[in-house]
Amino acid sequence: MSEHEYKPKSKAGKWFNDRLPLLTLGAHLTDYPTPKNLNYWWTFGGILTFCLLTQIITGIVLAMHYVAHADLAFASVEHIMRDVNYGWLIRYIHSNGASMFFLAVYIHIFRSLFYGSYKSPREVIWIIGLMIYLLMMAAAFMGYVLPWGQMSFWGATVITNLFSAIPLVGDSITTWLWGAYSVDNPTLNRFFSLHYLIPFLILGLVVLHIWALHVPGNNNPVGIDIKKPSKDTVPFHPYITIKDTFALLLFMIVFAGFVFFTPNVLGHSDNYIPANPLVTPAHIVPEWYLLPFYAILRSVPDKLGGVILMFGAIFILFVLPWLDTSKVRSAVFRPIYRQFYWIFVIDVLMLGYMGAMPAEGIYLVLARVGTVYYFLHFIVVMPLVGLFEKTDPIPMSISEPVLTGGGAEPSLAKKDNGKI
Amino acid sequence: MAKFNFTKILSILTITFIPNTIFSAEQIDPIKVDWSFKGLTGKFDRASLQRGFQVYKEVCSSCHSMQYLSYRNLGEPGGPEFSEAEVKAIAASIEIEDGPDSQGEMFTRPGRPSDKFKSPYPNVNASIAANGGAYPPDMSVLVKARPGGSNYIYSVLVGYEDPPAGMELDDGVYYNKYMIGNKIKMSSPLSEGIVEYADGTEASVNQMAKDVTTFLSWAAEPELEERHRTGVKVIIYLILLTVLVYLSMKKIWSRIDSEI
Numbered sequence: 001m002s003e004h005e006y007k008p009k010s011k012a013g014k015w016f017n018d019r020l021p022l023l024t025l026g027a028h029l030t031d032y033p034t035p036k037n038l039n040y041w042w043t044f045g046g047i048l049t050f051c052l053l054t055q056i057i058t059g060i061v062l063a064m065h066y067v068a069h070a071d072l073a074f075a076s077v078e079h080i081m082r083d084v085n086y087g088w089l090i091r092y093i094h095s096n097g098a099s100m101f102f103l104a105v106y107i108h109i110f111r112s113l114f115y116g117s118y119k120s121p122r123e124v125i126w127i128i129g130l131m132i133y134l135l136m137m138a139a140a141f142m143g144y145v146l147p148w149g150q151m152s153f154w155g156a157t158v159i160t161n162l163f164s165a166i167p168l169v170g171d172s173i174t175t176w177l178w179g180a181y182s183v184d185n186p187t188l189n190r191f192f193s194l195h196y197l198i199p200f201l202i203l204g205l206v207v208l209h210i211w212a213l214h215v216p217g218n219n220n221p222v223g224i225d226i227k228k229p230s231k232d233t234v235p236f237h238p239y240i241t242i243k244d245t246f247a248l249l250l251f252m253i254v255f256a257g258f259v260f261f262t263p264n265v266l267g268h269s270d271n272y273i274p275a276n277p278l279v280t281p282a283h284i285v286p287e288w289y290l291l292p293f294y295a296i297l298r299s300v301p302d303k304l305g306g307v308i309l310m311f312g313a314i315f316i317l318f319v320l321p322w323l324d325t326s327k328v329r330s331a332v333f334r335p336i337y338r339q340f341y342w343i344f345v346i347d348v349l350m351l352g353y354m355g356a357m358p359a360e361g362i363y364l365v366l367a368r369v370g371t372v373y374y375f376l377h378f379i380v381v382m383p384l385v386g387l388f389e390k391t392d393p394i395p396m397s398i399s400e401p402v403l404t405g406g407g408a409e410p411s412l413a414k415k416d417n418g419k420i
Numbered sequence: 421m422a423k424f425n426f427t428k429i430l431s432i433l434t435i436t437f438i439p440n441t442i443f444s445a446e447q448i449d450p451i452k453v454d455w456s457f458k459g460l461t462g463k464f465d466r467a468s469l470q471r472g473f474q475v476y477k478e479v480c481s482s483c484h485s486m487q488y489l490s491y492r493n494l495g496e497p498g499g500p501e502f503s504e505a506e507v508k509a510i511a512a513s514i515e516i517e518d519g520p521d522s523q524g525e526m527f528t529r530p531g532r533p534s535d536k537f538k539s540p541y542p543n544v545n546a547s548i549a550a551n552g553g554a555y556p557p558d559m560s561v562l563v564k565a566r567p568g569g570s571n572y573i574y575s576v577l578v579g580y581e582d583p584p585a586g587m588e589l590d591d592g593v594y595y596n597k598y599m600i601g602n603k604i605k606m607s608s609p610l611s612e613g614i615v616e617y618a619d620g621t622e623a624s625v626n627q628m629a630k631d632v633t634t635f636l637s638w639a640a641e642p643e644l645e646e647r648h649r650t651g652v653k654v655i656i657y658l659i660l661l662t663v664l665v666y667l668s669m670k671k672i673w674s675r676i677d678s679e680i
Contacts (some may be wrong), residue, residue, distance in 0.1 A: 036676065037678070075487075078488040078560065078561065082488060082489075082493070088647065092647075234676060238672050239676075242665065242668055242669045242672050242673075243669055243673075245665050245669075246665045246666055246669050249658055249661055249665055252658055253658045253662065256654050256655050256658060257651075257655065260647050260648065260652075260654060261647075261648070269566055269569075272561040272564040272565035272640075273565045282600075
């Protein structure tokens with residue numbers, strides 16, 4: 001693992017380490033050479049680990065009091081809110097924690113898109129990350145079903161019905177998913193079971209994600225390969241640990257602001273109405289973090305087409321490392337891609353907004369434009385810009401940010417050298 | 421990050437402002453009330469909560485259940501804070517069905533503080549049958565279950581009007597300015613002096629609406645005061661810790677030739 005072999009100081013330590021090299025692993029993690037120019041966008045990996053652990057710990061406590069039964073689920077959530085000691089706090093941390101988790105993961109993903117962290121040799125890190133993201137969406141969706149409110153029930157109905165679009169076997173698959181002929185008690189039961197399982201799958205993938213990261217090492221804002229260890233790197237501990245802690249605390253302040261002062265602002269008020277299969281809510285909307293995909297789904301008049309496009313919007317990310325033809329990683333040195341990057345960010349935000357609006361009139365038109373552009377960005381813009389773009393000069397090392405002779409925008413390069 | 425450029429700014433402006441101008445909705449916004457329980461340190465008005473409970477008990481509770489509350493909640497900190505004796509008396513004034521006893525028979529007994537609020541109807545179907553096909557929703561979390569929250573509930577309570585000219589209403593349907601869709605199956609529940617407040621406050625429709633909405637807001641979020649109090653402490657603690665960690669970080673990073 002590390003280049004210099006770790007030697008435990010104590011005899012007992014050596015005895016144990018020879019049998020299970022946990023101490024070597026610990027030494028590797030603390031010494032791990034990290035680029036010294038990582039900016040605060042790089043702190044979201046640590047923040048995401050915190051989010052996952054928070055969700056697991058609060059979730060385990062909630063599961064001690066929650067009842068996964070169609071007649072009792074809503075009441076058991078109210079029991080948690082009213083009668084369990086600090087139940088309101090644990091539940092609000094868990095429900096807002098999901099949103100904070102997605103906020104952090106979107107920043108993490110968009111950081112990767114800006115600095116080209118998905119490119120060679122980090123494709124596997126990227127792909128494992130996307131698998132985590134997919135599992136997060138599944139866990140969040142099933143978690144939202146558990147309180148068995150109106151949005152829980154109708155959200156589950158809409159999403160599971162998507163599978164009925166599959167030709168020939170669609171209806172059978174949907175019935176199989178439900179465990180009944182509609183969303184009902186068996187559906188709630190199995191969603192609870194899977195909702196409890198998925199976080200541990202995520203945890204396993206997180207270990208692989210970090211393992212895969214530690215093979216090539218971190219990308220950095222300049223996007224160049226660096227020698228490790230060298231004067232361009234710092235040991236992970238204490239330099240990165242303290243910086244991650246600082247960023248995490250800032251994140252926790254925002255998190256606490258939601259939990260204590262507007263705990264329901266990110267949810268939908270209809271979910272405080274108990275599930276009623278006979279009354280359909282006026283607008284069925286998923287949680288905010290799924291809205292862009294919901295907009296894509298609804299922008300296609302054909303159900304199967306919508307489902308394919310929605311899943312395609314995620315799966316296209318898996319081949320992104322091969323769609324991007326640019327040899328330069330960081331958008332800091334890619335003047336054209338940088339413009340398209342921000343247009344893409346706007347496009348996704350716009351799709352999110354359209355997902356929250358009714359699918360009609362101008363909303364539908366804009367959702368369609370946004371959907372087309374989403375795919376154009378990956379299929380056309382990424383390959384072509386990489387081929388034709390004239391990139392800015394790239395520094396030789398982090399310590400010498402600008403190549404002598406000057407780049408087009410030296411001030412920008414300096415600013416983006418991770419010193420925000 | 422990359423410097424702000426024209427495309428970016430324009431696009432952000434477009435997303436922020438277009439929806440509010442082009443696609444404005446036609447529904448009337450609820451009246452904005454200056455509730456004492458809003459804001460970072462907001463607390464309920466104790467007297468208003470007690471009056472609100474009286475309105476609920478004497479008016480709303482004949483149709484609306486509140487099944488997730490217990491009588492003991494009325495005496496807990498952060499709520500109406502009735503005295504122990506008052507809570508016992510309130511509970512004891514209700515006949516609760518219990519059982520089966522050792523003979524297998526159901527029986528009734530006076531309520532205890534640990535009992536849940538008694539529902540006016542034995543089940544949802546009975547409540548629908550008794551109310552012309554409309555189910556009077558359970559009020560435990562009603563404030564959280566409506567988009568405008570407290571403001572919306574208050575507005576509906578004071579929003580009864582004669583229907584605009586040309587609007588035909590069926591029997592048992594009433595016009596309400598703020599109700600979503602403007603049609604409501606509940607007749608105006610509050611009228612001048614329908615309750616007589618023990619503390620001498622004049623029972624105007626606005627006053628009652630305000631009091632009962634305060635009570636319902638507490639019922640939906642009984643933890644609100646503790647939540648606000650804890651939140652202020654947590655955030656102060658986090659800010660202090662953040663400052664300390666920031667200073668430690670500066671010190672640690674000063675060992676090497678790099679800015680953070």
